[in-house]
Amino acid sequence: MADNTPRMPVATRLRNNFLAGLIICAPIAITIWLTWTFIHWSDSWVRPYIPARWNPESYLNFAIPGFGLLIAVVLITVVGFLGKNLIGQSIVRFGESVVQRMPLVRTIYRSVK
Known part of the structure; x- marks a missing residue:
C-alpha cells in the first residue's frame, strides 16, 4: 500500500x-533569567x-549569589x-500615626497599604 501523503x-x-x-x-530561559536578575537586584540593595x-x-x-536575598527574607x-506581638503592634501604630501627619507621605502610604 502506497503512502500518498506529501512529504x-x-x-x-x-x-x-x-x-x-x-x-x-x-519559558524556562525567561524564568531562570528573571530569577537570577531578582537575586542580583536584591543582593545589590541588601549587601x-x-x-x-x-x-x-x-x-x-x-x-x-542570593546571600543578600536570604538576609532580606530573614529580616522581613x-x-x-515582631509586628504580630503586642510590642510590635504598638510600634507599627506609632509609625503609622507619624506617617498620618505627613501630607504627601500619608497619601502614598495609604495607596500602597
Whole structure:
C-alpha cells in the first residue's frame, strides 16, 4: 500500500522543530533569567548593609549569589514576627500615626497599604 501523503521539505521540518524547541525553551530561559536578575537586584540593595564580619565574601574568594536575598527574607520574617506581638503592634501604630501627619507621605502610604 502506497503512502500518498506529501512529504514536507527539510527546511519546513527544521523550521517547525526550531519553533517547537523555542516554545519549550523560552519559558524556562525567561524564568531562570528573571530569577537570577531578582537575586542580583536584591543582593545589590541588601549587601552594602551587611557588616563585613557577617559577609561570607570577606572570608571566601568568591561571591555567594542570593546571600543578600536570604538576609532580606530573614529580616522581613523577624519584622513580621515582631509586628504580630503586642510590642510590635504598638510600634507599627506609632509609625503609622507619624506617617498620618505627613501630607504627601500619608497619601502614598495609604495607596500602597
